[in-house]
Amino acid sequence: MDNLYRDFILEHYREPHNRGVLEPNDLHFADSNPTCGDEMTMTLRLDPAGERISDVAFEARGCAISQASASIMTDELRGMSLDEVRGMDPREVIGNLGVPIGPARVKCALLGYKVLQGAVIGAAAQWPDEAEVLDDAGSGGAAP
């Protein structure tokens, strides 16, 4: 029941990977979780061709789930093309957390993903449909 807060989640929360702000940067975006008001900023650097991500950093005041999710997700970004980023599956972002995410916390788990998409498309991205993304990611953590 308590497995939402496994040790590795708490480790990412205490010391998130890729924390900070890249200056200068090629892409930067800020967005928030309307449920709790948490805000996250993400900055990205691209390769000289402007096609692949060479570096990424994020900064946020958020919960363990949103911090851990962004921390784990940003670790995978270096070398990815912008097209690959646009095609990312939010269910994988949730799945990579490795803990049960229910409807009550799905926005926390996807805040980093949403900010990343916003940075790549240059405008606020829409939240993925919750029913769809939770289908594969399993449920738990929230009331039925």
Add this chain to the structure above:
Amino acid sequence: MAIEEVVPRVLDGAALRADFPVFERPTASGRPLAYLDSASSSQKPRAVIEAVADSYAHHYANVHRGIYELSVDADARFEGARRSLAAFIGAPSHREIVFVRNATEALNLIAYSWGRANCRPGDLIVSTQMEHHANLVPWQQLAAETGATLEYVRLTDDGRLDPDDLNGRLARGPRLVTVSHVSNALGTINPVAEIAGAARAAGAVVVLDAAQSVPHMPVDVAALGVDFAALSGHKMLGPSGIGALWGRRDLLDAMPPFLTGGSMIKRVTLEGTEWNDVPWKFEAGTPAIAEASGLAAAVDYLQGIGMDVVRAHERFLFERTWAALGEISGVRRLGPASADEHAGVISFVVEGIHPHDVATILDQHGVAVRAGHHCAQPVMQRYDLPATTRASFSVYNDLDDVERLVEGIRATQRVFGTA
């Protein structure tokens, strides 16, 4: 706080849970539900649920169309609910009670109808930094559309309205002053009679957001000296989908309608329309009929306990909780420390742990609390917090809930290794 100052327990909240079917529901934690989110929405006693069902089963027809027996019956119950609510909040007349969906709609009704008819460019509207978005956004819209200026009374560090700041703004002769009776985000009880007296003396119309006070303490709108008051049924043990606006009759009479259509008219021709009398002028379309019966049952239930007893009970729970949270290292409590100025709503933050995570772990222990900005983002900005965790009480809460809250916070600190 000295133990002797603590008021005695006046109500057996745990025993009252037998009246609320929701407490029969098991939680995933295997423990009974500790419901500490009544400021968001309250649970419903069987009497309310049965009144709604009885209305649909035995008394249902449209209202205000009373040709046949059943419709006359439905109408009598609907208008009876209006009288019952009027008496409950000290309204001088039931004709001053307008049924709406909720407090949000009541406040919008004032802003759209009274506001657009009365506010001019340069007029001053005074709200406060502690308002729920429902008592903030409609005034922002009104100011934007009329050219009026909207200002906010500042908050002190302990979550009270700054009296000097308030008086300074009142001295400039505002057109309208709007304030919550109890802050949903901080729990602060504002000195409404005092504020209303000063605001009216300065020439202002005074709006009261009573959504968080009417369910929890005796409220007499006439004695408070305000001009309008807004409330929601769902926060006072009643159904969702029904709330009320109370307004002074002369003001309501002079106001144009908000929503138009059926029921709110006396006579319609293709050339024009004559409005119905107050309050029906403001009730376009078929209203929440069964919900009105449920709201009347909620009023009966609360009156059966006595609002002074409800207030004393929640005051007792506040004092115990405030003291207990104060003993947990790393917990910061928001709002006034004095029970005289603090209702049964306690916002807090736990150092090093996000409010969402606190609420999730409490949920895993069967304790339901709210985490977030509580629809009061300016309050969070004022105290430089992204969010808080909030525990709020009603009649069915008791010391066992307080113990489980404290136990859950300690468990959260153990999970995060901050204890």
